[in-house]
Amino acid sequence: MDLFNQEIDVDQNLLPYGGTVNYYGKLFTREQANQYFHILMDTIEWKNDEAFIMGKHIITKRKVAWYGDEEYSYTYSRASKTALPWTEELLALKHIAEKETGTNFNSCLLNLYHSGDEGMAYHSDDEKALAKDSAIASLSFGAERKFLLKHKQTKETISIFLEHGSLLVMKGETQTNWLHRLPPTKKAISPRVNLTFRTMIA
Numbered sequence: 001m002d003l004f005n006q007e008i009d010v011d012q013n014l015l016p017y018g019g020t021v022n023y024y025g026k027l028f029t030r031e032q033a034n035q036y037f038h039i040l041m042d043t044i045e046w047k048n049d050e051a052f053i054m055g056k057h058i059i060t061k062r063k064v065a066w067y068g069d070e071e072y073s074y075t076y077s078r079a080s081k082t083a084l085p086w087t088e089e090l091l092a093l094k095h096i097a098e099k100e101t102g103t104n105f106n107s108c109l110l111n112l113y114h115s116g117d118e119g120m121a122y123h124s125d126d127e128k129a130l131a132k133d134s135a136i137a138s139l140s141f142g143a144e145r146k147f148l149l150k151h152k153q154t155k156e157t158i159s160i161f162l163e164h165g166s167l168l169v170m171k172g173e174t175q176t177n178w179l180h181r182l183p184p185t186k187k188a189i190s191p192r193v194n195l196t197f198r199t200m201i202a
């Protein structure tokens with residue numbers, strides 16, 4: 001699959017300690033990635049995200065969607081969602097992520113950032129409903145954005161550029177020891193779609 005990224009060592013751990021993050025680079029040609037981007041924009045049931053933060057009901061500009069094998073319920077910041085059944089393209093992308101990583105996934109959380117104004121604050125994907133220390137495969141389409149990881153104790157920060165049509169994997173103890181965020185940026189004005197394939201405990 002990695003015909004375009006012969007220079008990328010997918011086994012290289014980008015974290016110095018406390019977890020494993022591998023960047024696979026671009027899995028698709030520009031044309032294929034453009035096609036997936038447009039299909040996802042058009043076919044996914046995008047909704048503004050809701051959360052309760054410090055007692056306040058927040059509605060984000062960023063849109064989200066949640067798909068899975070079953071009608072999993074996913075709760076964070078006291079707002080819950082029920083997984084929708086896979087679309088044809090999501091299932092195809094899930095199979096590609098599974099083949100690349102050698103891991104099976106049963107659900108996918110999608111994010112749509114309309115522009116560089118929208119991002120995601122530091123968090124770990126360590127909810128109880130997720131299998132502990134399971135791999136998370138993150139596919140990106142659209143605007144290239146910076147992705148940051150910060151160690152919870154040492155505060156050491158790692159920066160990765162997520163390209164159009166690329167795959168990033170976080171696994172092992174990454175969610176236990178590291179936070180991650182997608183910072184807003186003045187540079188990217190075009191939209192970005194991100195898919196994170198996950199394993200929910202049935």
Ligand SMILES: O=C(O)CCC(=O)C(=O)O
Pocket residue numbers: 109111120125138147162180181182194196
């Ligand atoms: O958009 C991204 O690359 C990160 C998304 C993310 O961290 C999440 O959905 O939990």
Ligand SMILES: [Fe+2]
Pocket residue numbers: 123124125180
């Ligand atoms: Fe996350």
